[in-house]
Amino acid sequence: MTVADKATPRERYRAQVRAEIKQRAWDQIATAGAPGLSLNAIAKQMGMSGPALYRYFASRDELITELVRDAYRSLADTIRAAAASGADLAGLGQALRAWALDDPQRYFLVYGTPVPGYHAPDDITLIASEIMDALLNAAQPAGAAADTPPDDDPDTPLEAHLAQHRQWAADHPAPPAALRRALRFWTRLHGILSLELAGHFNGMGFDPVELYESELRHLTR
């Protein structure tokens, strides 16, 4: 019994139409990118005339914001699910890559070029910090200081800085080394994924997955 079943017929219909709009929006974005999204085209595809869509989304921006929210939510769920099934940092890396390759434009909706004026709603930044939280959890291994610390490249100046500037991890007990590790995980993997999905490796001849795996090895050694 899903949520939709519990609502009035009108609400069910409304939810269904909204879902179809979003689905077709995803299709358009996948083939033409976010700037190629056209409300009019969606309406025509659905057999209704332009302005009808404004009953469901106040503006084109609101629709896109909704898609961004869903993309963030999807990524957060993917990461959390991987973490819940016992994946270590390397496992999270694999999950992240699979999620990115599954729908490149969805990845770019989250991590792509921002519109200068745009400011994400609070609930989206909340999801972002949820992702960060999962990363921080995985960044401090189970037997933390017990056995020989299998650390990747430590960096005292950076850790000193992070120790004093950790608003983003204020409510997380991770030590500076884990903060550093989580940040590197994020930035390094995003660097590869972003360039790969944008096609900057095309024609170079090597397989990006080798580079990705190599970075994962170093991050978790």
Next chain:
Amino acid sequence: MTVADKATPRERYRAQVRAEIKQRAWDQIATAGAPGLSLNAIAKQMGMSGPALYRYFASRDELITELVRDAYRSLADTIRAAAASGADLAGLGQALRAWALDDPQRYFLVYGTPVPGYHAPDDITLIASEIMDALLNAAQPAGAAADTPPDDDPDTPLEAHLAQHRQWAADHPAPPAALRRALRFWTRLHGILSLELAGHFNGMGFDPVELYESELRHLTR
């Protein structure tokens, strides 16, 4: 004596108008991003009516492609200039960061979200490989195998793969270790810059430059 001086008055005028169009296009992109670029608005700003611009650029896409080309050219020149003045890999990293921060939207024009259908002209990919070349030069230190190899994190599987898949560096004598180093330089620094310029570090409290410098230290240690 610049190129403009040698041309006919008509060509000089034409070049000047083209330059002014591009300048205003940059201004628009800086404040509204690439999707916010409007040919009509530029024409009005310049005191002429819409279609006049089509004498100078065949389409909006052609104008943007021209801007992308200039952005690539600017980056390549910046990197080459740094390399020519004796900068090592870390120095190139500093130059790259300065260039990116100087005009974030210009950076995104090169490394931002791609339009799915778009394929860059050959001369642009040529500039890209020119950048890669400068990176490869700096990635193999002066006294390469002479003294104790001050290597960052080696990775045999990755280097083995790169040794056999080096089309992108076919005409460059750099050893696999240098290929790996150049690739990591590129992807890691882009990862940080991309997230920083997109504002993903906003409100986290730490200074991205610390992370950037830390990565540079590890890449060049």
Next chain:
DNA sequence: CGCTTTCGTTAGAAGTTATAACTGACCTCA
């Protein structure tokens, strides 16, 4: 059954890119 809410419609305003046809100025060349 009647009232109200909501959905979808058409009409229209204000934009956009881009093309076609025309005018007028400049530049070259005889």
Next chain:
DNA sequence: TGAGGTCAGTTATAACTTCTAACGAAAGCG
């Protein structure tokens, strides 16, 4: 110096886009 061609910029127009306003009709609720 005059004639012709080239080229810049114009207006008009088509085909789009987002989005608002006003209206009709259908569906749900008391």
